[in-house]
Amino acid sequence: xxxxxxxxxxxxxxxxxxxxxxxxxxxxxxxxxxxxxxxxxxxxxxxxxxxxxxxxxxxxxxxxxxxxxxxxxxxxxxxxxxxxxxxxxxxxxxxxxxxxxxxxxxxxxxxxxxxxxxxxxxxxxxxxxxxxxxxxxxxxxxxxxxxxxxxxxxxxxxxxxxxxxxxxxxxxxxxxxxxxxxxxxxxxxxxxxxxxxxxxxxxxxxxxxxxxxxxxxxxxxxxxxxxxxxxxxxxxxxxxxxxxxxxxxxxxxxxxxxxxxxxxxxxxxxxxxxxxxxxxxxxxxxxxxxxxxxxxxxxxxxxxxxxxxxxxxxxxxxxxxxxxxxxxxxxxxxxxxxxxxxxxxxxxxxxxxxxxxxxx
Amino acid sequence: xxxxxxxxxxxxxxxxxxxxxxxxxxxxxxxxxxxxxxxxxxxxxxxxxxxxxxxxxxxxxxxxxxxxxxxxxxxxxxxxxxxxxxxxxxxxxxxxxxxxxxxxxxxxxxxxxxxxxxxxxxxxxxxxxxxxxxxxxxxxxxxxxxxxxxxxxxxxxxxxxxxxxxxxxxxxxxxxxxxxxxxxxxxxxxxxxxxxxxxxxxxxxxxxxxxxxxxxxxxxxxxxxxxxxxxxxxxxxxxxxxxxxxxxxxxxxxxxxxxxxxxxxxxxxxxxxxxxxxxxxxxxxxxxxxxxxxxxxxxxxxxxxxxxxxxxxxxxxxxxxxxxxxxxxxxxxxxxxxxxxxxxxxxxxxxxxxxxxxxxxxxxxxxxxxxxxxxxxxxxxxxxxxxxxxxxxxxxxxxxxxxxxxxxxxxxxxxxxxxxxxxxxxxxxxxxxxxxxxxxxxxxxxxxxxxxxxxxxxxxxxxxxxxx
Numbered sequence: 038x039x040x041x042x043x044x045x046x047x048x049x050x051x052x053x054x055x056x057x058x059x060x061x062x063x064x065x066x067x068x069x070x071x072x073x074x075x076x077x078x079x080x081x082x083x084x085x086x087x088x089x090x091x092x093x094x095x096x097x098x099x100x101x102x103x104x105x106x107x108x109x110x111x112x113x114x115x116x117x118x119x120x121x122x123x124x125x126x127x128x129x130x131x132x133x134x135x136x137x138x139x140x141x142x143x144x145x146x147x148x149x150x151x152x153x154x155x156x157x158x159x160x161x162x163x164x165x166x167x168x169x170x171x172x173x174x175x176x177x178x179x180x181x182x183x184x185x186x187x188x189x190x191x192x193x194x195x196x197x198x199x200x201x202x203x204x205x206x207x208x209x210x211x212x213x214x215x216x217x218x219x220x221x222x223x224x225x226x227x228x229x230x231x232x233x234x235x236x237x238x239x240x241x242x243x244x245x246x247x248x249x250x251x252x253x254x255x256x257x258x259x260x261x262x263x264x265x266x267x268x269x270x271x272x273x274x275x276x277x278x279x280x281x282x283x284x285x286x287x288x289x290x291x292x293x294x295x296x297x298x299x300x301x302x303x304x305x306x307x308x309x310x311x312x313x314x315x316x317x318x319x320x321x322x323x324x325x326x327x328x329x330x331x332x333x334x335x336x337x338x339x340x341x342x343x344x345x346x347x348x349x350x351x352x353x354x355x356x357x358x359x360x361x362x363x364x365x366x367x368x369x370x371x372x373x374x375x376x377x378x379x380x381x382x383x384x385x386x387x388x389x390x391x392x393x394x395x396x397x
Numbered sequence: 398x399x400x401x402x403x404x405x406x407x408x409x410x411x412x413x414x415x416x417x418x419x420x421x422x423x424x425x426x427x428x429x430x431x432x433x434x435x436x437x438x439x440x441x442x443x444x445x446x447x448x449x450x451x452x453x454x455x456x457x458x459x460x461x462x463x464x465x466x467x468x469x470x471x472x473x474x475x476x477x478x479x480x481x482x483x484x485x486x487x488x489x490x491x492x493x494x495x496x497x498x499x500x501x502x503x504x505x506x507x508x509x510x511x512x513x514x515x516x517x518x519x520x521x522x523x524x525x526x527x528x529x530x531x532x533x534x535x536x537x538x539x540x541x542x543x544x545x546x547x548x549x550x551x552x553x554x555x556x557x558x559x560x561x562x563x564x565x566x567x568x569x570x571x572x573x574x575x576x577x578x579x580x581x582x583x584x585x586x587x588x589x590x591x592x593x594x595x596x597x598x599x600x601x602x603x604x605x606x607x608x609x610x611x612x613x614x615x616x617x618x619x620x621x622x623x624x625x626x627x628x629x630x631x632x633x634x635x636x637x638x639x640x641x642x643x644x645x646x647x648x649x650x651x652x653x654x655x656x657x658x659x660x661x662x663x664x665x666x667x668x669x670x671x672x673x674x675x676x677x678x679x680x681x682x683x684x685x686x687x688x689x690x691x692x693x694x695x696x697x698x699x700x701x702x703x704x705x706x707x708x709x710x711x712x713x714x715x716x717x718x719x720x721x722x723x724x725x726x727x728x729x730x731x732x733x734x735x736x737x738x739x740x741x742x743x744x745x746x747x748x749x750x751x752x753x754x755x756x757x758x759x760x761x762x763x764x765x766x767x768x769x770x771x772x773x774x775x776x777x778x779x780x781x782x783x784x785x786x787x788x789x790x791x792x793x794x795x796x797x798x799x800x801x802x803x804x805x806x807x808x809x810x811x812x813x814x815x816x817x818x819x820x821x822x823x824x825x826x827x828x829x830x831x832x833x834x835x836x837x838x839x840x841x842x843x844x845x846x847x848x849x850x851x852x853x854x855x856x857x858x859x860x861x862x863x864x865x
Binding site for chain 2: 050051052053054056058059283297299300302314315316317318319320321322323324325326327328329330331332333334335336337338339340341342343344
């Protein structure tokens, strides 16, 4: 097994070093034997409509995996042990979600590399789920690249539900051409240390992105997320919604950036984070960044943090709920707006189950 | 409706740009060596502990790297900067005794007039030394001290030795170390327990010598239940070589005391303004920062409030205006280190004509700071797309008994707002002027009237066509 330790850039522009947000340490582990990884997917349902293969990456398009450096890129290229390439043909609408579920067994490491190429006018949904055995010698490093051509619509749900002792590194990058829409839902629910990032470039006129992030921290877990939407084309739209629940001694760092490049006139971007802090020992670090080199834009961010509202708790308890039940209801409510966009009830319930368990 | 860009005039700098001949009494060589530091200390006839602090700071400076974040400081070459320039006069307490050319400069800037009209005391620094200090006699009787830092080192040594560069230690960053090594001038204010000053004190810093640095130190102690409003003004004429300002402000706000610290900074566009300001606030004390940043080539300035006592409060109201050749990186830091502390931040910035304005902040809530609240609002106005405006706030929260809210907006003047005002019968140009002035209003309303008028004059609007 090979290992790579890298101190990677996590902010589009640096700020005070004492805050410890500019960079993060990540560890990647290679593993040759893919028998230790169970993969369940829904190939049979889409194989006639969507081109897919496991090895060929003859792609002449370039993405912008902003949060990776050359060493990490090279390590993934050389050591990936599960590759997928999907091409959704022009004007094809795939009604059912394409689902891939990875289960990583003990003492093994998954490095998955997934490319989604959505051709003009196509529409598709992908659900990628990660679970694992229990144990600290389980590692996941993954990369997803999305190419959304003109007027295509790609939705990707990436749910990380691994064991609490594992390590998880993850990077999603997407690029949208004229009129394309990319919707990413990230759920970071497991791993001892989860380092996750998402970079979407709205390259074409009128392209848009929704980025919904759910995270949960409990015990001594660390959740480290960087997200960025780059508005390059004219009249592009982005909306980031982030909901988190932290309990125990967990630590969370979130850096969410909207970057208006010169020439992105008429664009609008909004980011919003709400964090529920259930216990006094949590660490909650947020850096919502707005970068702007264009005058004809509207950028907004809002963030709020605190414990469950006393008045709301009092009201619910006065209606006969126990404190624990009331708290569970509040965290469920915090996640519900995003969770309802996940087109898989069992996955919704699985995420909710983990969330409720974390505050017991 | 045809869209045309709103034109916002540059700040009229005529009165600031008048330069006097460089007729100093003494200045050090360029660059920074232990010999130069010893020379400054010797000229000031300082006690040994101060010389030791200077030399230790120089060591720290030499081994501390430049910041790896924020605007580029590559243009700054310390070997070209003169760190100490003594003007051709001693400090006076009678305005008429100040040499004519210095007096003329300050009078053009309206300083003695302001003293006569609305101030309780005035200090004026020209290059590295304070040339004039005066305070109303009634305040002297109440025990208020307002003098230059050199006098304070001699006459109030106990207080100065206990507090000087303790809140901003030389290890804080490279320019705090530089300041520790070569500081000169600045003001010392002591407001005894229970004394509440209803009218402000003001210090004005003027850097005239080309290629020089100004490193004034301001130390203010506001004792229990006391109140003070201190105003700081800064300007320099424009030269073709870089000047450097690395001042340091240390404010000690005791239990139940209130200190308002207002700054209107209008350095010329060849100035690197790398200033450090910090306040330590005890139980139920209040620090209010009012900050207007208009000048300089590069600014890195983040007034910091350390809320040490239970119930301590911090308010920050800031505006910056970046135009061509300017990179103004400003904001604030608040450290909530005790229960039930609160902070509010209201920041506005305008960028035009290729200027870069950055709002950078951090709010730290410690585990002990239960029941604390913080509300942060920052808004940026882009006047054209050759400019840049960034917002980089951080919130570092370490307990859950808190209420933290943050909002930020970036954009241009709203077409809808102009349209609405026009439907109410207000002419288009007046509508736009109202909107931009309204944008600056949160800062203007916190300033004494004369300064609010001055600020409005600084943001002089010349509008044409519709907003675009």
